[in-house]
Amino acid sequence: MHPTLDTLDTPAAIIDVARMQHNIDRMQQRMNALGVRFRPHVKTSKCMPVVRAQLDAGAQGITVSTLLEAEHFFAEGVTDILYAVGMAAHRLPHALALRRRGCHLKILTDSVASAEAIAKFGRASGEAFEVMIEIDTDGHRSGIAPEDAVLLEVGRALHDGGMRLAGVLTHAGSSYELDTAEALAALAEQERAGCVRAAERLRAAHLPCPVVSIGSTPTALSAATLDGVTEVRAGVYVLFDLVMHNVGVCTTDDIALSVLTTVIGHQNTKGWAIVDAGWMAMSRDRGTQKQRRDYGYGQVCTMAGTVLPGYVLSGANQEHGIVSREGEPDADIAMHLPIGTRLRILPNHACATGAQFPEYRALSEDGELAAWARFHGW
Amino acid sequence: MHPTLDTLDTPAAIIDVARMQHNIDRMQQRMNALGVRFRPHVKTSKCMPVVRAQLDAGAQGITVSTLLEAEHFFAEGVTDILYAVGMAAHRLPHALALRRRGCHLKILTDSVASAEAIAKFGRASGEAFEVMIEIDTDGHRSGIAPEDAVLLEVGRALHDGGMRLAGVLTHAGSSYELDTAEALAALAEQERAGCVRAAERLRAAHLPCPVVSIGSTPTALSAATLDGVTEVRAGVYVLFDLVMHNVGVCTTDDIALSVLTTVIGHQNTKGWAIVDAGWMAMSRDRGTQKQRRDYGYGQVCTMAGTVLPGYVLSGANQEHGIVSREGEPDADIAMHLPIGTRLRILPNHACATGAQFPEYRALSEDGELAAWARFHGW
Numbered sequence: 001m002h003p004t005l006d007t008l009d010t011p012a013a014i015i016d017v018a019r020m021q022h023n024i025d026r027m028q029q030r031m032n033a034l035g036v037r038f039r040p041h042v043k044t045s046k047c048m049p050v051v052r053a054q055l056d057a058g059a060q061g062i063t064v065s066t067l068l069e070a071e072h073f074f075a076e077g078v079t080d081i082l083y084a085v086g087m088a089a090h091r092l093p094h095a096l097a098l099r100r101r102g103c104h105l106k107i108l109t110d111s112v113a114s115a116e117a118i119a120k121f122g123r124a125s126g127e128a129f130e131v132m133i134e135i136d137t138d139g140h141r142s143g144i145a146p147e148d149a150v151l152l153e154v155g156r157a158l159h160d161g162g163m164r165l166a167g168v169l170t171h172a173g174s175s176y177e178l179d180t181a182e183a184l185a186a187l188a189e190q191e192r193a194g195c196v197r198a199a200e201r202l203r204a205a206h207l208p209c210p211v212v213s214i215g216s217t218p219t220a221l222s223a224a225t226l227d228g229v230t231e232v233r234a235g236v237y238v239l240f241d242l243v244m245h246n247v248g249v250c251t252t253d254d255i256a257l258s259v260l261t262t263v264i265g266h267q268n269t270k271g272w273a274i275v276d277a278g279w280m281a282m283s284r285d286r287g288t289q290k291q292r293r294d295y296g297y298g299q300v301c302t303m304a305g306t307v308l309p310g311y312v313l314s315g316a317n318q319e320h321g322i323v324s325r326e327g328e329p330d331a332d333i334a335m336h337l338p339i340g341t342r343l344r345i346l347p348n349h350a351c352a353t354g355a356q357f358p359e360y361r362a363l364s365e366d367g368e369l370a371a372w373a374r375f376h377g378w
Numbered sequence: 379m380h381p382t383l384d385t386l387d388t389p390a391a392i393i394d395v396a397r398m399q400h401n402i403d404r405m406q407q408r409m410n411a412l413g414v415r416f417r418p419h420v421k422t423s424k425c426m427p428v429v430r431a432q433l434d435a436g437a438q439g440i441t442v443s444t445l446l447e448a449e450h451f452f453a454e455g456v457t458d459i460l461y462a463v464g465m466a467a468h469r470l471p472h473a474l475a476l477r478r479r480g481c482h483l484k485i486l487t488d489s490v491a492s493a494e495a496i497a498k499f500g501r502a503s504g505e506a507f508e509v510m511i512e513i514d515t516d517g518h519r520s521g522i523a524p525e526d527a528v529l530l531e532v533g534r535a536l537h538d539g540g541m542r543l544a545g546v547l548t549h550a551g552s553s554y555e556l557d558t559a560e561a562l563a564a565l566a567e568q569e570r571a572g573c574v575r576a577a578e579r580l581r582a583a584h585l586p587c588p589v590v591s592i593g594s595t596p597t598a599l600s601a602a603t604l605d606g607v608t609e610v611r612a613g614v615y616v617l618f619d620l621v622m623h624n625v626g627v628c629t630t631d632d633i634a635l636s637v638l639t640t641v642i643g644h645q646n647t648k649g650w651a652i653v654d655a656g657w658m659a660m661s662r663d664r665g666t667q668k669q670r671r672d673y674g675y676g677q678v679c680t681m682a683g684t685v686l687p688g689y690v691l692s693g694a695n696q697e698h699g700i701v702s703r704e705g706e707p708d709a710d711i712a713m714h715l716p717i718g719t720r721l722r723i724l725p726n727h728a729c730a731t732g733a734q735f736p737e738y739r740a741l742s743e744d745g746e747l748a749a750w751a752r753f754h755g756w
Contacts, residue, residue, distance in 0.1 A: 007468070009468070009469070009756060010466070010468075010756075011756060012756075043696055043697070065658075065696055065697040066697060085642070085654065085697050085698065086642040086643045086652065087642070088388070088640045088642050088654060088718070089717075089718055090385070090387070090388075090640065090718075091387070094387075110643050111643055111644070111717060113716070113717045114642070114643070114717055117717075117718075136645075141652070141693075141695060141698055141700070142642075142643050142645070142652050142698065173695065262466045262468065264463070264464040264465070264466050264492070264520075265464045265488050265489055265492070265520050266489070267514075267520070274464065274519070274520050276463065276466060279663075279730065280443075280733060283661070283662055284661055284662035284663040284664070284727075284730055285657075285662040286662070286664070315519075317519060317551065318421055318443055318729060319421070319443040319444060319463050320463065320519055320520065322519070338491070339467075339489060339491045339492055339495075340466070340467055340468075349662075351696060352657065352662055355658060355734070356733070357755060358754055358755040359755075376736055376754055377735060377736040377737075378387060378388075378389060378390075378659075
């Protein structure tokens with residue numbers, strides 16, 4: 001007997017397939033209209049059926065955050081893979097092995113020391129690695145500022161060292177901290193302009209720079225133009241979450257991931273229902289804590305997926321969650337949500353919540369639930 | 379070639395076996411001196427070699443937070459298992475199957491509705507489940523207050539319904555919010571007295587109550603006496619973490635879990651070293667955020683395990699962490715921690731960090747690293 005939302009063991013990570021497909025189509029159509037290639041970041045799902053839907057919609061290649069992701073998706077037939085974390089020298093043999101097996105793996109650097117290590121290893125092994133230079137356009141993490149002299153030093157270390165300088169890459173991750181259309185559009189333009197400027201500086205120094213790759217979900221959905229950009233990357237848009245809702249780039253009805261849970265008890269005087277989705281299921285991500293609206297560990301919905309306004313997962317232990325109403329406690333919560341009631345919780349952060357589960361359950365519009373495996377670790 | 383800390387891929391979850399054994403011995407000796415059975419909570423490690431060391435030291439039975447844990451450890455030969463999360467009716471067939479295969483599984487309830495569901499299912503299947511009643515001694519989560527009339531109703535629903543009333547259980551989880559020896563000792567006494575009182579009320583009503591089970595790591599290490607208690611449970615003591623250090627029940631030198639990571643870049647003007655341990659490795663747990671000392675996402679140590687005072691993992695993206703010095707930025711961080719440097723990060727919460735990894739690497743005093751599998755999901 002196939003499980004249904006009524007019979008599936010809980011907690012379980014549910015993907016609403018229609019919502020996911022809507023999110024994929026929305027982004028791909030936008031990228032097509034802006035005239036750029038789209039390379040989704042698959043760290044969000046780590047799940048082949050999700051990535052297959054992204055590729056089928058028109059994505060060209062994928063972005064990964066670990067070489068295990070590269071291994072898994074290469075084994076599934078994806079050959080155009082960008083590893084978008086600064087290359088550690090000890091991982092070069094693994095990257096080489098992937099390339100020798102036919103994977104068009106691109107790697108990343110943002111320092112002369114790392115570029116020289118890549119070039120040295122590449123020459124010693126007879127491999128001209130395709131290398132992107134990471135650009136810092138918003139100060140939130142890694143990368144070289146567009147005007148920094150080091151940019152050309154890194155470019156020369158790679159190019160003169162015999163590697164293929166594949167282009168420049170930036171990620172305006174600080175977009176997660178914004179929540180107005182104006183601020184998002186301004187950051188999207190800053191991300192675009194900074195990355196294009198870095199490419200122009202490399203080209204002016206007679207260094208190759210075919211690819212100009214930018215992206216984050218909020219900026220990808222906010223850019224007015226992408227002049228000079230060849231490729232956009234985004235990850236969480238495929239499922240969306242409450243953080244993205246607070247940023248302002250999706251509605252709660254777009255959120256395709258939820259955690260199915262069962263009410264296992266109550267504390268009536270406090271207005272609590274205890275559920276079997278704690279932080280092991282939701283993750284410890286509290287990404288909405290500093291945003292315009294704090295959802296605790298998630299927004300509570302009915303089993304059918306309808307938001308229960310004001311009910312949030314206000315607390316979480318390892319395998320216990322506390323559902324409560326914001327403001328005045330619900331003294332009748334045991335009547336409203338009796339023991340055995342099934343609920344679905346929208347997560348703060350789809351990447352973190354998904355990682356807590358060995359598989360998603362993909363819910364089709366006809367109520368069928370398919371098991372979609374995802375992988376874990378490094 | 380066996381990996382060493384120098385060659386292992388990063389990030390990796392390292393267990394210092396000598397520290398773990400010290401923690402196990404400390405707790406077991408304390409429980410022996412207090413004259414109670416000790417039933418460790420294995421949700422912390424989900425790893426058989428860790429549990430084997432706990433049992434070898436004298437633990438009697440285990441506590442689990444999911445039936446998957448029960449399945450795994452029963453398959454490894456552990457038969458005395460307490461499932462310490464309120465029983466959901468849809469899981470009763472699974473519990474029954476475990477018992478029919480020879481597992482002495484004990485289950486838990488804190489409501490008349492749940493007790494009646496257990497008794498009804500048990501009678502229908504000819505199984506007298508061993509059931510504990512959950513007692514609330516500190517208001518932090520589930521359970522029935524010791525003086526609540528519902529306690530006797532639940533006891534009668536089980537006993538008169540043909541189930542075996544195995545005892546009472548409480549967990550003073552609010553101990554994680556304390557940080558003085560006096561407050562911890564007071565809460566430990568409150569936990570003991572409340573649970574013993576519940577047992578006395580059941581017995582006075584001519585209901586059986588052989589087991590009085592209490593525990594949390596902080597209270598187990600703080601109780602002066604355990605009169606009337608038969609069994610103590612604790613979990614995180616086996617590895618410890620920065621939250622427990624802030625609570626005051628361990629030193630940083632007792633913390634047996636760390637995440638091995640590699641420096642992959644810098645932002646010199648900010649005094650940042652970028653490492654390959656982000657929140658996917660550390661978890662999103664920020665348990666020290668509201669404690670006496672906030673360690674960000676973790677305390678930075680050398681590869682050999684020596685604390686680097688003032689250096690913390692101040693930020694985390696999915697696969698990137700930011701190492702920085704508290705207070706004045708370290709403008710020479712690229713010299714102090716050059717690219718390729720390996721560090722070990724002590725986690726806020728050992729249960730959450732361990733769950734991010736498919737295996738631990740167990741580091742012996744001779745430098746050998748063994749792979750210790752742990753399991754994932756439900």
